[in-house]
Amino acid sequence: MQIDIIIEKYLENIAKIRRYSSLTVKSYSEDLREFSVFCKNYNKNELSEISERFFRTYLAFLNEKKYEKTSISRKLSSLRGIFKFAFQHNYIIENPILSITNPKTKRKLPDITTSGSILEVYDEIEKSDDNHELLKAIFEILYGCAIRVSELCNLNLSDLDLDRKSLTVLGKGNKMRVVPVGEKSIPVLRNYLLTRNVADFNDPLFLTENNQRIYPRLVHRIVTKYLGKVTEIKKKSPHILRHSAATHMLDNGADLRAVKEILGHENLSTTQIYTHVSIERLKSTYKKAHPKS
Secondary structure, three states, X not given: OEHHHHHHHXXXXXXXXXXXXXXXXXXXXXXXXXXXXXXXXXXXXXHHHOOHHHHHHXXXXXXXXXXXXXXXXXXXXXXXXXXXXXXXXXXXOOOOOOOOOOOOOOOOOOOOOOHHHHHHHHHHHHHXXXXXXXXXXXXXXXXXXXXXXXXXXXXXXXXXXXXXXXXXXXXXXXXXXXXXXXXXXXXXHHHHHOOOOOOOOXXXXXXXXXXXXXXXXXXXXXXXXXXXXXXXXXOOOHHHHHHHHHHHHHHOOOOHHHHHHHHOOOOHHXXXXXXXXXXXXXXXXXXXXXXXX
16 A cells, blocks of 8 residues: 555544544654655655665664654654554554664653642632633643643533542543542632533533633643743643642652553553652752752
8 A cells, every 4th residue: 555545544543533632643644744755765655665674764864864862753653653553454464663663862851830839820810800710620620630731622511520529531542531630629610610501511611712612722822821920940831730740649659550540641651750750859859958968
């Protein structure tokens, strides 16, 4: 099968069947089309013509172009996805990328903010002319439940069960998980729900001013605006709230596997990055406060 055709099939699969976020689909699309152009420069139009040796040629090309190791790893992830898809659907008889490994990189620790800064956000919201209940509820879900911004935007009213103190989340790969809702979050969320005229529990949990489902870019603007008032960290995206929540849970003695389930990580190694954040924070505190440091 031609490379361009299988790319279209794969992108449709991850967008409509596996329900990857639009940003992830866009990223995969750019990586795969770049690979397609490279293949055509070598007169390779069929997926079956791609070998392990050709992948190594492509890796050499990416290194020559001075791509960051993290970018190369992301491009390889895109290619692993499409070749796994092709193999599972019998478009190829062997998967030539299986033995190709990512370049070794030093994993960057995620930025986080303090729990005190999160509390200050609520004070800033109170001072604003914006919809207080809506904004507080957005921060409460993003930080209190440690979910992704795409997951927040996909929530419906029926997903939130305050009696059972739980939130049903549709995560990556179309996987469902149930996340606990904390006691302190419940009053905030109840106040928000009182502002809604609920006609159908399948309606979106969060709406724009035009009564449309809230979208990631708007959430990003909201979070950036209010985090910018209380913290000096460079990145102020919604994901900072998720990183911060995970780190704060581990700081306070949460079980690593429990945090993994709350975050919806497939592998424990992904969650372990937050243990390193906690250790680095301990080191920083020690250096600042201990007389022997």
